[in-house]
Amino acid sequence: MIWARIFNIALFIVSVIVVLAGSDHILIDNRTYLISLLIYLAFSTLYFQLRVIGKSGNITYDYAISYSLSIVLFAGPIGLLLFETLYRFIIYFQRKITKTADEEEFYDTFYNIGAFVLSNSIGFYLFQFLMPYVEDVPFGFWLLLFVLVRVITLISDTCLVIVLKIYGEIKTRADAANFYKNRSILDMGKTALTNGLLLIILLDGNWETVISLFILNYIVSRSFVFKSQSIQDKLERDKFEQMAYTDFLTGVSNRALMDKKIEELNVTEECIGIIVADIDKFKSINDTYNHAIGDQVIQHFANTLKHCIQEEDYLFRSGGEEFTVFLRNRNFEQCEAVVEGMIGRLSSSYVNAEYKGENVEIQYTSSFGLYFFKVNEAVTLEKGYIYADQLLLQSKELGRNRLSAENGIFAITV
Structure with a gap:
């Protein structure tokens, strides 16, 4: 955008004028300045890889710790202008070579020089005063x-707000105020402490300590970035794993996670009550209303089952309107009581839905099969699931809306 380019060049020109108006020479001898310049260029270029990328709409900008204050207080505004010009064009050519440069990279380079030189030169004059x-x-x-x-x-930040305003990314005063608030007091404290220590060491002429401080700062920053990336990677992995194992209609676990938990629990010898349940005459609900209302009934059913189990239990959507529950750390009678609670909760509730512009109240029932056993004593978890499914079919044959249960440990049929 032409106005953004004009602003970038104007900012650079203003910064040069501010520098030349207050100082016409470097405050230290040429040899000392050259050594400090090379050290700053080397480490600043290295630290550029650790910058934090910010984004506002289509505009990206970088956040990174700046060492410009220490060099301007040490060498003066002229010394800072030379450093920023060399450093920013090193980054520019590096991006051009690696083909990571933006379309406006050349003009953005003048913006970066101008913004840092202007703000830190003002900081220099304030320090002197x-x-x-x-x-x-x-x-x-x-x-x-x-x-x-x-x-x-x-x-x-004011310079950046102006650019974002030109690009239309900031439209109101509230937008600008929120942008200013993004700055962290801790980050500013870290910048002040680092630049202060560098200035003190530079004034002592202890180059080994200067380099050691840069190296220490790099190691700490690198470690922070690595840990942050590791945390971000873990969060993304957890998110994708959750997506892979979650049924999107009901929000409960899906058949894939059920198969995984079966493998995990199969190596245990704990007592488990497997419940297999589905909605009675679900096809007639879809035929009477529509599939959208049918989905609401399935969601209601899933929520009802979820409210009747504990955190250590597992609830899966194992089929269309079929759900499977693994009840843990209970005896047979307690598992039966859980299912009776589910049946009672369903009988006293209904699905409130909209059909053809009217509110309808849909009541439904469910049939249950419960098989209780000790894993791998005589039956695997896969076999226990089959037994529970057969008990569900038995409930259907006996008239639906009921529980058929079997205590596999004592071979008792209810």
Whole structure:
């Protein structure tokens, strides 16, 4: 966009004017500046890979710890201008070579130089003006650095808000205010502390310590990024696993997870009550109304079963209107009581749905088969499921809306 390009170039020109208006030389000797420049360029380029990417609509922008304040306080605005120009064009050519550059990368490079040079040069002039007033105050140096970082951040964010406004990504004052609020006080404190330590070490001329501090900062930042990525990867894996094992209509577990849990429980010797249940005459509900209402009935059925079991139990949608429950850590009588509770809950509730512009109340019943046994004593979990399914068929044959149960441990039929 032409106006964004104009703003980027104008920002760069303004930053150069601000630099030249206040200083016409580097504050340190050329040899010292060259050494510090090479160190800063090397580590800043390395740290660029650890930046955090922000996004507003179609516009992306980077968040990363900036070392510009320490170099401007050490070498002056001219020294900062040279550093930022070299650093930003190194990144520009690196992106061009790796073919990761955006269409506006060239003009964005001038924006980055201008924004960082302007904001940190203002920080430099404020430091020169305010330092005499705080040098005798306990921790005055550090408090001043934090204030400078806050001011620098505010100027940088204002420049970015203007760009986002030009692109139409920020439309109201509320949008702008929310953007400013995204900045973390802890991040600003980290920037102030890091730049302050670098400045003190630079003034002592201890290059080994400067490099060690950069390396330490890189290791900590790299570790943080690695842990953050690991957490993000785990969250994504968990999300995909949940999607793979969740029935989207009812929100309960699906047949795939049921098969997995069967494998896991098959190696145990615990007592389990397997319930297989389905909705009586479900086809007639679909035929009388429609499949959308049929789906609501299935959802209601799933929620009813879910409310009758405990956290340690498993509920699966094992077929169209068929559900399977694994009841754990109960005896046979307790499992029977759970099913009777399900039947009672269904008899006292109904599905409230809209059909042809009118509200309808749909009541339905369900048949249940319960097989209770000790896993792998004589029967596997797969075989126990088959027995429970046969008991469900028995309930259907006996007139529906009932439970047929068998205690596999004592071979008792109810």
